[in-house]
Amino acid sequence: MQEIADAMTTADLWKMMRRRVPPIVSEYFRGGADTETTLRGNVRAFQQSMTTAYGALKFSSLDTRTTTVGHDLAIPWFITPVGSLRTLYPMGDAVASRVAGEFGTVMAQSTLSGTPMEDVAAASKDQCWYQLYLCGGRDTALRSIERARNAGFTALILTMDTGVSGLRILHAKMKPMQSMGPFRGLSFGQKIVKAFRKLALAPQMLSCLPWLIDYYRDGGLMEFVNIIDDDGEPMPYTDIGTQLAASAVTWDDLTWIKEAWGDKPLIVKGVHCAYDARKAEEMGASGVIWSNHGGRQQDRVPPVLHIVAQEMPLVGDTQLDFMMDGGIRNGTDILIALSYGLKAVGIGRVTAAGIGAGGHTGLTRAFEILHEDLDRAMRLVGVQSVEEIRSRGAEIRRESLLQGDDHLPPFVF
Numbered sequence: 343m344q345e346i347a348d349a350m351t352t353a354d355l356w357k358m359m360r361r362r363v364p365p366i367v368s369e370y371f372r373g374g375a376d377t378e379t380t381l382r383g384n385v386r387a388f389q390q391s392m393t394t395a396y397g398a399l400k401f402s403s404l405d406t407r408t409t410t411v412g413h414d415l416a417i418p419w420f421i422t423p424v425g426s427l428r429t430l431y432p433m434g435d436a437v438a439s440r441v442a443g444e445f446g447t448v449m450a451q452s453t454l455s456g457t458p459m460e461d462v463a464a465a466s467k468d469q470c471w472y473q474l475y476l477c478g479g480r481d482t483a484l485r486s487i488e489r490a491r492n493a494g495f496t497a498l499i500l501t502m503d504t505g506v507s508g509l510r511i512l513h514a515k516m517k518p519m520q521s522m523g524p525f526r527g528l529s530f531g532q533k534i535v536k537a538f539r540k541l542a543l544a545p546q547m548l549s550c551l552p553w554l555i556d557y558y559r560d561g562g563l564m565e566f567v568n569i570i571d572d573d574g575e576p577m578p579y580t581d582i583g584t585q586l587a588a589s590a591v592t593w594d595d596l597t598w599i600k601e602a603w604g605d606k607p608l609i610v611k612g613v614h615c616a617y618d619a620r621k622a623e624e625m626g627a628s629g630v631i632w633s634n635h636g637g638r639q640q641d642r643v644p645p646v647l648h649i650v651a652q653e654m655p656l657v658g659d660t661q662l663d664f665m666m667d668g669g670i671r672n673g674t675d676i677l678i679a680l681s682y683g684l685k686a687v688g689i690g691r692v693t694a695a696g697i698g699a700g701g702h703t704g705l706t707r708a709f710e711i712l713h714e715d716l717d718r719a720m721r722l723v724g725v726q727s728v729e730e731i732r733s734r735g736a737e738i739r740r741e742s743l744l745q746g747d748d749h750l751p752p753f754v755f
């Protein structure tokens with residue numbers, strides 16, 4: 343664990359995650375859609391953004407608190423939904439929820455999680471969000487909503503950008519679904535093919551033996567335990583592609599979802615334009631997350647930071663709380679994002695980096711790094727509170743006059 347304590351950046355933790363877990367697992371967390379232009383763009387947009395620095399200022403303390411959709415957060419970031427965290431670390435989602443609570447923020451649990459939502463809520467500090475996909479259809483979703491309410495989730499996120507799953511080519515070539523899962527129900531020929539695929543994975547699994555032992559101790563191949571079908575059975579892991587394709591959300595769905603969820607906040611995630619933000623508000627949402635799903639859905643949509651810069655001014659009069667996710671890797675990224683008036687930002691792959699590097703210890707280190715980064719950036723830029731970052735906005739940012747991208751750091755994740 344000394345190595346984790348020595349991590350200086352979230353990229354250090356990402357590299358540790360990639361060493362600890364086999365490629366067939368880490369590639370799921372890394373990948374973006376198609377040419378990965380948007381995936382890289384999310385990160386590059388932050389790296390290309392500049393700030394000013396007001397000098398000769400000294401603050402005895404900083405105020406990193408924020409409020410979004412009625413939730414008081416001690417820090418201006420939250421864990422945005424990331425599926426299958428349990429493949430990285432035993433009970434990964436509950437571990438993430440605990441760390442978020444310890445830092446005074448929230449974790450949003452994905453529908454595509456292998457950890458019972460009750461365990462995630464119990465691990466939180468009384469504030470946690472549940473992200474809804476409509477896998478399995480309306481009745482299944484209604485069961486999840488009721489369960490989330492009873493478990494004590496305090497906001498519901500509806501993700502609207504996953505009508506079909508994006509094409510993540512490298513992971514698809516690894517054929518994870520064809521290699522995993524039981525032999526039950528397969529013809530003799532299919533069983534032979536599957537057996538060979540499993541055998542081919544042996545070298546990468548054995549080279550990550552500590553992970554493999556953890557994985558089997560935690561129950562092996564996970565099921566989607568929060569997606570319960572009409573017969574009371576959890577959805578098998580390998581059904582996900584088909585199920586996502588059958589679960590596209592439409593604006594009409596918001597009506598029954600809002601009704602079933604009740605008065606607690608509803609957040610719409612995956613918004614790219616002011617029109618959709620206004621529509622979400624009309625349909626009863628109290629928050630919006632600007633997001634391109636970490637570059638995993640439609641490739642060649644703009645980086646989220648550019649969406650925020652272009653669309654926030656167009657929304658007009660609104661009561662919505664705005665958040666974003668996509669490309670956040672350090673504290674200066676958070677500061678720049680907030681300077682556009684956002685209430686908070688979400689971290690996706692940084693969560694995977696921390697959990698994958700070493701569960702609670704790894705994610706705690708990721709949070710410490712972001713915290714130290716943000717603290718340092720606020721002092722160096724000369725802003726004392728999140729509120730000040732939000733309100734001074736353009737005064738803090740600077741246009742870059744550098745040409746080309748030679749000055750940018752190598753892309754890690």
Ligand SMILES: Cc1cc2nc3c(=O)[nH]c(=O)nc-3n(C[C@H](O)[C@H](O)[C@H](O)COP(=O)(O)O)c2cc1C
Nearest residue numbers: 371422423424425452501635636667668669690691
């Ligand atoms: C491995 C992985 C799984 C994800 N699973 C979900 C999910 O189940 N539901 C969802 O709304 N978004 C999901 N997302 C998208 C994230 O919520 C978020 O939009 C994205 O990760 C932000 O970009 P970042 O990874 O650069 O922080 C996933 C992202 C990753 C990387």
